[in-house]
Amino acid sequence: MDVSTGLAIQTHQLTKTYGDLTAVDAVDLEVPAGSVVSVLGPNGAGKTTLVRMLTTLLRPTSGTAYVFGHDVRADPDAVRSVISLTGQFAALEENLTARENLMLAARLRGYRRAAAKRVVSGLIDRFELGEFAGRVVKSVSGGQRRRVDLAAGLVVPPRLLVLDEPTTGLDPRSRQVIWSTVRDLVAAGITVLLTTQYLDEADALADHIVLVDHGRTVASGTPAELKQRIGEQRVDVIAADTDGFRALLATLGGSFAVTGAPERRTVSVPAPRAAEDLAHITSAVRGTGVAVDEIALRRPTLDDVFLALTGSVPAGSAVPESAPVAARPADPQPARR
Structure with missing residues (x-):
């Protein structure tokens, strides 16, 4: 396969099987650098398996995958050097405070103490963590944990940020903070691969959407193109x-x-x-x-x-009820809201 230098992710016939079960089935994926691509699909469609292969946590059964030109099988260390993964569950030390978790992440990534403090201070401001930065993580809400977890993944800005259902269970304020941060990161040149159960999230953030079902790609395009279909x-x-x-x-x-x-x-x-x-x-x-x-x-x-x-509605979504654009009938039959 010819590897394009303009792509953050490029896969060809990427497949993962477990015995007789095919979790990801010959997926071809191209993610342009500096864009947001969202992978959507029902529970069990293969989204997380795909993410785990692209981030070197699972070895593909067959096919190829490159991240910024690095082969996920032949050169996993190089792949890990350019990515950050925020998974479905926060990877934090619960007995440390939010600030201490961020300091630990910064020090592990090589920052000296003074530089680590500056980086952590910036992340606390960006993710609006100030009100609970001094509290131990086990005492804060799930949404607050997710914000700390995402902040920890940005201690060193990656070239590719992989977000696996990052806002599941979050309150509206926490979701908006993460959405705003994603937009800022993309504006700064970072590529984002997003899996989500919330279709409004994909609609709001994604430049391109890949819809998977039973491990296969069933459709792809911009949000507008998919709606027109x-x-x-x-x-x-x-x-x-x-x-x-x-x-x-x-x-x-x-x-x-x-x-x-x-x-x-x-x-x-x-x-x-x-x-x-x-x-x-x-x-x-x-x-x-x-x-x-x-x-x-x-x-x-x-x-x-x-x-x-x-043929199904994703978890976290209601039965499709498109948002009204306008109108009500004229009197004498007024619309009731």
Whole structure:
């Protein structure tokens, strides 16, 4: 395989088997330097196995993988010298304080004491650790631990930062701190490989998404490209009650190509012309006299992509409910929120 100097990660037919089980099946992956690539997939899809091979923690069964030109099998030490891995569980000494953990990480990476203090002070500010920096790690929350763990991985800025489900279980503030940090790191030239169960996270951070299922790549592209693959935007009309849903389905079905979701009392109408179609459908609904809870223009989300391509909804995500872009019907049938 020709190894490209412009790629942070390059794999060809990368495979890991355990007896008769194929955990990762012939994955081809290219991650441009300075980008964020997110690997998505259901539980058991092979995401963590892939990460462990790329970070030299597992030896591939077959295929090749390079990290900044270094072969993960032939030159694992060189790979480790340019990466930092934050796994699913915080790798911290629980009986030390957050500050002491960071000092330990800095000293182990070769910093003299004065330089280590400067680096640790900067990381405490970046990750907003000041309020608990003096507390032992076993006494702080899970989200706070994750922030300390990620900070420890950046004592020496890596060329490639690998984040394996970094925000699982975090509170909204901790998630936003990590998201902001990832954006800052990429702006500084660091490449990020992210696995996550949160599709809004991938949508917010990733330049490119690779969707895996049963160890294989089933789709890849930018978030926008993946959304375009699974359908057009639509207008959803949510009836106030079951009788209203049935009436809307029958009445709108005479003029539009509708689909219905009775469990959500929702009638969906394709809306390729966005605002123009929204106005047209809203007028038609008003003419029926049926009470509705909401009329909204919705675009495909990564939840929709995930469900369409894998047949399941990822842990941590709700059943796909795209965020409304606009609208409510005019009086006398006001939308109820």
